[in-house]
Amino acid sequence: MIKFSEEQLKIPKMMKPVYLVTAGQSKFDRAFPGKRTEELCIDALTQAAELIDMTPAELKSYIHTAYYGHFADHFGDQLLGEAVIHDRLGLDPLGTIGVKTGGATGGSTIWEAVKAVASGYSDCALAMGWERMDEVPTDEGNFLISCAADKDWETPLGHIYTGYYAVMAQKYWKVFGKEEDSFRKTLAEIAVKHRGYARMNPYAHGSMNITVDDVLESPVVAFPLRALDCCLMSVGAACCIICDEATAMKLTRNTKNKPLRVWVAAGSHTLRPADRRDMEIPLLPNETADLYKDLGERFPGGDRYPGFTGFLAARMACWYGYRMAGITDPMEDLDVIELHDAFTISDVQTYEDIGLRPYGEGRDFVESGDCYHTNPHTGQSGRLPSNLSGGLIGCMHAVGATGIMQVFEIATHLWNRWAEIHGDEKRWKSFDREKPADWTDLQVKGAKRALAISHAGVGSHVTSTILMDPDHLLKQDV
Amino acid sequence: MSMFGQVFVKNNQYKIKGDFHHLTPNQPIRNADDSWQLMGVTNPRDMTYIHSYGGEAVFFKSLCQGKLMATRCDNPDCESRGTIYQPFRIHCMECLGKNTVIDMTDLAKNTATIHTFMVCNRSGAFTILDKPIKFINIEFDGVATILMSYLSIGEPDIGMKVVPIFKKSSPTYTILDLSWVPAGTPESELPEGFGF
Ligand SMILES: [Zn+2]
Numbered sequence: 001m002i003k004f005s006e007e008q009l010k011i012p013k014m015m016k017p018v019y020l021v022t023a024g025q026s027k028f029d030r031a032f033p034g035k036r037t038e039e040l041c042i043d044a045l046t047q048a049a050e051l052i053d054m055t056p057a058e059l060k061s062y063i064h065t066a067y068y069g070h071f072a073d074h075f076g077d078q079l080l081g082e083a084v085i086h087d088r089l090g091l092d093p094l095g096t097i098g099v100k101t102g103g104a105t106g107g108s109t110i111w112e113a114v115k116a117v118a119s120g121y122s123d124c125a126l127a128m129g130w131e132r133m134d135e136v137p138t139d140e141g142n143f144l145i146s147c148a149a150d151k152d153w154e155t156p157l158g159h160i161y162t163g164y165y166a167v168m169a170q171k172y173w174k175v176f177g178k179e180e181d182s183f184r185k186t187l188a189e190i191a192v193k194h195r196g197y198a199r200m201n202p203y204a205h206g207s208m209n210i211t212v213d214d215v216l217e218s219p220v221v222a223f224p225l226r227a228l229d230c231c232l233m234s235v236g237a238a239c240c241i242i243c244d245e246a247t248a249m250k251l252t253r254n255t256k257n258k259p260l261r262v263w264v265a266a267g268s269h270t271l272r273p274a275d276r277r278d279m280e281i282p283l284l285p286n287e288t289a290d291l292y293k294d295l296g297e298r299f300p301g302g303d304r305y306p307g308f309t310g311f312l313a314a315r316m317a318c319w320y321g322y323r324m325a326g327i328t329d330p331m332e333d334l335d336v337i338e339l340h341d342a343f344t345i346s347d348v349q350t351y352e353d354i355g356l357r358p359y360g361e362g363r364d365f366v367e368s369g370d371c372y373h374t375n376p377h378t379g380q381s382g383r384l385p386s387n388l389s390g391g392l393i394g395c396m397h398a399v400g401a402t403g404i405m406q407v408f409e410i411a412t413h414l415w416n417r418w419a420e421i422h423g424d425e426k427r428w429k430s431f432d433r434e435k436p437a438d439w440t441d442l443q444v445k446g447a448k449r450a451l452a453i454s455h456a457g458v459g460s461h462v463t464s465t466i467l468m469d470p471d472h473l474l475k476q477d478v
Numbered sequence: 479m480s481m482f483g484q485v486f487v488k489n490n491q492y493k494i495k496g497d498f499h500h501l502t503p504n505q506p507i508r509n510a511d512d513s514w515q516l517m518g519v520t521n522p523r524d525m526t527y528i529h530s531y532g533g534e535a536v537f538f539k540s541l542c543q544g545k546l547m548a549t550r551c552d553n554p555d556c557e558s559r560g561t562i563y564q565p566f567r568i569h570c571m572e573c574l575g576k577n578t579v580i581d582m583t584d585l586a587k588n589t590a591t592i593h594t595f596m597v598c599n600r601s602g603a604f605t606i607l608d609k610p611i612k613f614i615n616i617e618f619d620g621v622a623t624i625l626m627s628y629l630s631i632g633e634p635d636i637g638m639k640v641v642p643i644f645k646k647s648s649p650t651y652t653i654l655d656l657s658w659v660p661a662g663t664p665e666s667e668l669p670e671g672f673g674f
Binding site for chain 1: 509571597615
């Protein structure tokens with residue numbers, strides 16, 4: 001049984017309020033045979049400058065330290081790739097560091113930038129992430145990804161990360177999904193939703209107009225997961241600018257961006273699922289122990305926590321994050337979220353880890369219609385729209401950039417700039433993509449608070465990034 | 479014909495012989511849609527790494543002898559005292575003391591059941607396992623953790639009783655030397671080189 005000390009459960013504290021000021025991203029695609037990574041990073045930083053009516057040179061003059069998220073050196077065949085980008089962005093001789101936490105790299109990179117500002121070390125920090133996954137054939141790419149598993153105990157088993165991951169999906173499918181056709185259909189609805197929302201996003205490269213049956217008829221990758229249940233493999237870059245209050249006010253004066261308060265918290269769990277030991281469920285502020293006293297009776301085989309069905313790292317990232325930001329009920333307090341939908345089933349698992357529904361009942365977040373921009377059952381606004389970008393399934397998964405793309409997306413809702421940015425005909429044209437005739441404005445009206453979950457592989461690292469309109473905080477202290 | 483790279487340890491130093499890399503010329507990448515203009519180059523490379531098993535060497539050495547080794551914390555002052563780890567952990571994750579190596583072969587033969595599984599139709603480059611790969615995660619009575627491995631015969635299911643098999647002839651000295659079959663499988667049906 002794992003136990004935590006009081007010291008380990010301290011609610012993280014920042015020394016001053018920290019703000020997200022602007023963000024930007026490149027086009028995302030499966031491959032960019034005509035662009036170097038630095039060109040994509042420059043695209044992202046240029047957009048971040050444009051959103052606050054600055055030139056890149058003006059914005060750069062405020063940056064004091066830079067944090068770069070780039071997971072897989074071996075994909076790009078370049079150690080210290082962060083130093084290459086830092087130089088190409090013209091940020092020498094500023095202090096800089098690379099961040100690597102698998103799929104959570106983007107979120108972790110923002111975490112580092114936020115801490116730098118919160119501590120007073122920097123007044124303005126750049127968080128930039130990217131990934132280059134197009135420079136090896138797919139089976140060698142699968143080999144390289146599998147190197148993120150334990151090299152002696154897991155990787156030799158097929159060199160296929162999906163295999164190490166999907167055993168957990170299988171357990172969830174059998175224990176909590178009860179192998180029901182209705183649950184399988186709910187998973188397919190997530191794939192339809194994310195690929196459909198991606199159609200409204202010019203940055204996205206996985207947009208598809210599909211039906212539940214298309215998902216259910218797509219090839220099996222690892223039963224019950226099918227090809228259309230799985231995320232994309234992408235190339236691209238995303239960045240954001242993190243500031244203290246005075247700098248945030250200065251950078252956004254007379255612009256359409258309102259500085260947004262930002263908090264990031266992180267959790268972790270064993271790299272090998274094999275090493276997970278049993279423990280009590282750490283409770284979020286909206287949960288009581290009673291909720292879980294008969295979990296194993298309602299879901300036979302589901303009494304082992306986190307077992308192979310929960311992501312303890314996601315639970316802890318929210319355990320710390322919600323308390324830092326004053327969130328007492330994420331369904332009530334948040335307006336829009338972006339989750340790490342590596343697979344449709346992991347999206348459902350995450351609903352439970354982050355407290356949108358109790359453990360065992362994640363599917364209801366979809367079935368109730370709460371997760372949609374417009375609830376298909378009622379025609380009204382969804383209660384907590386998720387992954388309006390299209391997520392990893394519909395928009396992109398360029399590992400080091402993913403967590404930053406999520407934050408870019410939720411910020412555009414809080415700035416009330418979603419339609420302006422995603423609907424811009426010029427942007428669609430410059431990305432050589434056709435804006436659909438039925439393009440729909442997915443702006444969440446009046447959104448004031450948002451959350452992004454950045455997640456690594458089998459759950460080794462997870463961050464929760466919380467953004468709030470500073471006039472709609474849940475608690476006043478920092 | 480070249481010789482595969484080989485390594486031994488002498489006087490606590492690695493001694494190597496044979497070929498550790500092979501030269502393959504790089505090639506230009508050109509754009510078929512634009513007059514075959516130069517876009518980039520290929521960078522071929524084939525390397526052999528030298529890797530120490532350290533304190534886990536006893537685990538990997540024991541597989542081809544038909545033994546499954548685990549570890550246990552016996553530190554009387556440790557809250558996790560008595561916890562048995564499989565995968566083998568050299569040090570206790572609680573007190574960081576050196577764990578005791580124990581032979582859990584009989585425990586595995588008598589109590590191994592499938593906790594979860596996955597039949598995977600894909601694999602990555604450099605894989606020697608045949609597809610589909612039947613990943614299984616195995617629970618044992620009294621063991622705190624759940625081992626990942628692969629099933630060599632039959633179709634996996636949650637709760638299924640399995641027994642370990644070991645690659646006793648031509649071992650690879652990797653985790654692939656350990657596999658599992660349904661309890662009751664006769665020795666004559668085991669894959670080549672494997673025995674109970
Ligand atoms: Zn101990």
